Amino acid sequence: MRSMLFAALLTFASPALAQNCGTPAPEGPAVGPQYDTTHVYTSAADYDRFMQSLVATFGGKLTPKNTANVAPVPSSTWTQLALTPAGSVSAFAFQTPVPWPFGAERTGYLVKDLDQAVAAARAAGASVLVAPFRDPIGRDAVIQWPGGVNMQLYVHDKAPCYAPLATVPENRVYVAPEAIDAFVRGFTAFAKGRVIGDEARAPGEEVGQPGARVRRVRIESGFGKLVAYATNGQLPFPYGREMTGYEVPDLDATLAKAQAAGAELLVGPVTLADRRSAMLRFPGGYIAELHAPR
Numbered sequence: 001m002r003s004m005l006f007a008a009l010l011t012f013a014s015p016a017l018a019q020n021c022g023t024p025a026p027e028g029p030a031v032g033p034q035y036d037t038t039h040v041y042t043s044a045a046d047y048d049r050f051m052q053s054l055v056a057t058f059g060g061k062l063t064p065k066n067t068a069n070v071a072p073v074p075s076s077t078w079t080q081l082a083l084t085p086a087g088s089v090s091a092f093a094f095q096t097p098v099p100w101p102f103g104a105e106r107t108g109y110l111v112k113d114l115d116q117a118v119a120a121a122r123a124a125g126a127s128v129l130v131a132p133f134r135d136p137i138g139r140d141a142v143i144q145w146p147g148g149v150n151m152q153l154y155v156h157d158k159a160p161c162y163a164p165l166a167t168v169p170e171n172r173v174y175v176a177p178e179a180i181d182a183f184v185r186g187f188t189a190f191a192k193g194r195v196i197g198d199e200a201r202a203p204g205e206e207v208g209q210p211g212a213r214v215r216r217v218r219i220e221s222g223f224g225k226l227v228a229y230a231t232n233g234q235l236p237f238p239y240g241r242e243m244t245g246y247e248v249p250d251l252d253a254t255l256a257k258a259q260a261a262g263a264e265l266l267v268g269p270v271t272l273a274d275r276r277s278a279m280l281r282f283p284g285g286y287i288a289e290l291h292a293p294r
Contacts, residue, residue, distance in 0.1 A: 026222025028192030029117040029153075033224030034162040035110035037081065037090035038169075038244045039152065041103045044078065046284030047093040049262060051082055053282050056261035057254060058246065060084030070140075071099045072133035083162060086246045087169030089286075101129050105142055105150040106243045107171055109223050114139050114155045117190075121153070125186035146182035147175030170245035171226040172289060174207075177215065180230040184217050193221025206272055207231055208239040238266050238279050238287045245289035251276050254290060258282070 026032060042050050051062055063081040070079055070092070078093040090108055111117035114132055121143045122128055129150065130142035138156040145151070175183050188195060197218040204212030207229055215230040227245070248254040251269055258280050259265060266287070268278030275291040282288065 025112065026192075028190075028222050029109075029111040029113070029120060030191065030222030031110045031112060031159075032164070032222065033168045034088070034165050035160065036223055037088040037108045039105055039108055040089055040091045040284075040286045041098065042091060042093055042284035042286065044093045044095070047078055047080075047091065050282055050284035050286060051080055051089075051091055053258065053261040053263055054082040054089055055084060057258040057263065057282075058084035058086045058248070067095070068136050070135050071102055072130065073099050075099050085166035086248060087165060087167075087244065088162075101142060101150065105152045106173075108140075108152040108154055110160075111153050111155060114141060114153060117141075117153050118143070121190050124190040125182060126190065145186055147173070147179035149173050149175065149183060149187075167247035167249075168224045169247070170289075171224065172242055172245050173226060173228040174233075174235075174240045175228060175230060176233070177230040180215060180217065180228055184219065184228060187226070188219055188221070191219075191221035191223050193219045193223070193226075196220050202229075203273060205270065206277075208236040208267075209234070238281065242279060242287045242289045245277075245291055248290055248292055251278060251290060251292040255280070258290075 055062060060083050063083070065078055065080040067076060068079055069075050070077060076095045080091055082089040082091065118128060118132060118141050126143040126145050128141060129144050132139050132141045138154055140152055140154040142150060142152050184195065187193065195217060199216045201213040202216035204210060204214055206216065207214055217228045219226040219228070255265060255269070255278055262283045264281045266279040266281050269276050270278070271294070275293055277289060277291040280288055280290060
């Protein structure tokens with residue numbers, strides 16, 4: 001099974017397998033945002049429909065679906081990638097109970113050196129929830145930042161080579177006001193990122209609280225984009241449930257494709273300070289924000 005999964009992933013990758021595909025590596029532990037995936041856990045009954053809905057919405061391709069043990073303890077799951085121009089998704093449908101703490105991590109970040117990345121994350125204030133372990137095609141670890149933000153770090157035995165993204169997605173994080181400074185400080189130190197915007201009184205409409213004000217911090221790094229919201233937690237559904245925001249060139253056209261593929265429009269479109277935005281629920285329950293610049 002390990003060889004089948006490895007062969008499937010290599011088949012989808014481009015013929016040239018090199019660490020950086022001939023392009024300069026970003027500063028810090030990241031390889032590039034095209035290698036970073038949102039982790040989505042869904043049921044076996046919804047799995048295929050969910051994956052097809054992603055490529056119908058954003059374009060791109062699916063890797064072959066495989067069954068593997070991707071945890072450090074005995075388990076079994078379907079695993080497959082949706083590689084789209086707007087960002088990638090790694091989806092799982094476990095046939096066994098999901099081992100703790102898997103299912104709570106929001107992203108998988110490809111790093112240049114796993115041991116160095118784990119040490120850097122720990123030095124920057126992260127906890128290591130799952131120490132480095134072998135998977136069928138490489139090694140992984142799970143870390144947690146202040147505020148309870150879980151991320152998976154990984155390396156491949158054979159480096160993949162994916163084309164750059166057309167638009168870089170936004171990792172959307174909600175944390176308590178008491179934790180946001182520690183989270184921002186730690187993540188930017190680890191990722192060698194920079195804060196590109198820190199708005200103490202951003203419009204509450206962005207998180208479903210019209211008339212309120214919230215703190216919004218935007219970060220860019222070799223891992224791509226991240227926005228962190230500090231709120232009072234009194235958020236109407238689906239705010240706080242979305243993990244990723246996808247930039248698209250034509251919001252209305254993309255929403256139409258998504259709905260034709262089975263996605264449900266939950267919010268919007270609404271006009272915010274710098275974007276038009278909407279929230280979708282894809283088959284299987286995955287909730288995402290989509291936006292286009294104003």
